[in-house]
Amino acid sequence: MDAGDLAPLVTEFARHLTGLGHASLTVSGYDAAARHLAQWLTLAKIAVADIDDGVTDRFARHRCRCPGIRREKGVSEKYVRRVRWFVEFLGERGIVQRKPKLASPTLDRRVVEFQDWLRQHRGVTELTIDRHGRMVMRLLPALGIRPRSWNAQLIRNVIIAETKRVSLAYVKTMTMALRGFLRFLSARGLCRAGLDQAVPIIPQWRLSSLPRYIGSSDVEVLIATCDQTTATGVRDRAILLLLARLGLRAGDILSLRLTDIDWQQATLSVRGKGRRETRLPLPQDAGDAVLAYLDQARPHVVDGRIFFMSNAPIRPLTRSSAVSDVVRCAIRKAGITTPSNGANLLRHSAATAMLRGGATLDTVGAVLRHRSPDMTAHYAKVDVTMLLQIAQPWPGDA
Template sequence: MNIVERLARAPRTMEAGDLAPWVAAFADELRSLGHTDLTVGNYADCARHFAAWLAIDNIGLDDVGDGSFGRFKTHRCRCGGYRPATPRSGKYLRRVHRFIDFLGRRGVIKLLDKVVAAPVDPLVRDYQDWLTRNRGICGRTAARHGRMVTRLLLSLGSEPHAYGPAMIKIAIIHEAERCSAPYMKTMTTALRGYLRFLASADLCRPGLEHAVPHIPQWRLSSLPRYLSPDEVERLVASCDLRTGRGVRDRAILLLLARLGLRAGDILEMRLGDIDWSSATLRVKGKGRRETRLPMPQDAGDAVLGYLDGARPLVDSDRLFLRSNAPFRPFASSPTVSHIVALALKRAGIDNPPSHGANLLRHSAATHMLRGGATLQSVGAVLRHRSLDTTTVYAKVDLNMLMQVAQPWPGDVAC
């Protein structure tokens, strides 16, 4: 269709044509998910635009697919009403794509092609299952280890019986030239686990995990990164309790700061994990280990306030949910760390030592130790398997260090 014909067919106002009932149904679905009227209106406008473009270009529903969506992204708009000619923003196009997906789910059009994930090596898939079933590793960690092993297979090959110490060292050295030291430590851990799995299944020589090089990292070589007690209180007080998000974030920050929880602990927390009669909280940590921790008064009050007046009424047993529709559980641990990062910015804490949830975990341990708690007590609250892990906090116990510090010899000759 040339530009003259197109202009002749372009209406003064944007009309959805035959898809108008489906635009209305799309809006109803968004309302049922809890979206505000403003959000629903924005989505409906985008859907109406796509429907009007189909009508003007005379594209039938049977022809709607990835190709037509690609043409819509770059078309010079003459669809009626006020719309910028080009380009359309990514948010605008995502709304249109959601409408197309809605039509596909309702059977009006064929679903758009999904991105097909790269196939996973069967042995790597078995290794991930072995980690979750026999080693108590959570699914996200098992998936990460599987991705790292898959990356190493490019150098090692897919024949485990041919693996040898020299081949393993060369593969690690090759990756070390492109990756950071912390990433390589995780990669070597994943490879050792993979080699143990293969040996247990008699698929490779036993003991090959000892051929994996160790990435140098000196124990206790760094100081814990923490905030002062005043800064922690400023962080908690920065939440706006007039909003549901502020009530939720305050509860999360108090749990992190008082109990030294990990981001993953907040992510996996369920409604049934709180025993209100005994004021305890069940925490499911690493390796499927469950621990009962005492619920501090202020943290318990904050959680109760969130449940009473701010938590959306949805069919989910997760304790903390997104504050915007659709009200789903957090997708991953970085969401919790992002809450901490935003609170640091609101509180005006400049140049914090870090920006994630672990900052409050380290702060809680440091404050407990300086308040007179023993390393064993701190380790129990943080759920460390070994006291050696807790020992790093001894370096920030200034009162104890002052007692054991030796006087400076001054001008005494050596």
């Protein structure tokens, strides 16, 4: 098809997609869609500068008789998505007018300052900072705009009202955000001191359940499901081994950088909650798997982060759910029935295996980077061999 005056931009669009890591077959599909749009614009006598959502909708509905196209029916939805991507590309280059983005919700000035305070002094992640800001903003209409007028009764009433609208787990997180906000305001003399003590405690029996884990043999089965002949399989095997051998969190995987690995000392530097940096020994198999990924499968990019998405466009893993998806996929391939299917399953399994292998609670806590020994003691519940040694006879047994 003849792209006419848009031909140079179509060629640039194809080069752009190739640079993002898309396969040649994918690029050719987008190239064809862009050329089709260009030819249809010429036949419909529509100027390129006039392209908007209405024009792309017309393109999607037209009964295609464009030269070089065999379709007699309307173009497919997938085809239209490709066209819209090309139009977005034109907008980025100022060829067509871009649709204005929806403005982000405006945050209260004090909430913005609270977020800055969390960022500078509390060492929490950007995800937590954003969540705390949104939760405080949710509560502000009920609390009022003058913090100096807030009192304990008002604080309690607002939280109790929220328990009737959302889950208790959500409210528990909301109370955490509100307590932090009240302490921030109090430190600056913007509200009464001690109001954070008025925030109701949402009942939760901490550490009352058993850890969710799988046995060591099942962990090895999960790791063996990775197809090492593919880039995705090489990456997933490295991720699974780091989770299973070192008990890393999903967030630890996301934040790993090339500079965090000391190959000479065989150690891995991990920055967990509160920006605390811990240097862990890198097991041989996990180190070999990471090295194989860096050598065979990682995209050649300037970005210092280690793990990237396996599908185009090239971008690093940025969400914990992506790491959990790796675990879920391996569980499905292995056909294992598990009590959980997220990344934490392998963290719990690593802790349980270390305890059963004779490691002390202090050692396990150091590897898992627990702040409280109570968190590590939680795993002692599933060490049946040790528990049998201290179990007392049931009263009345003969």
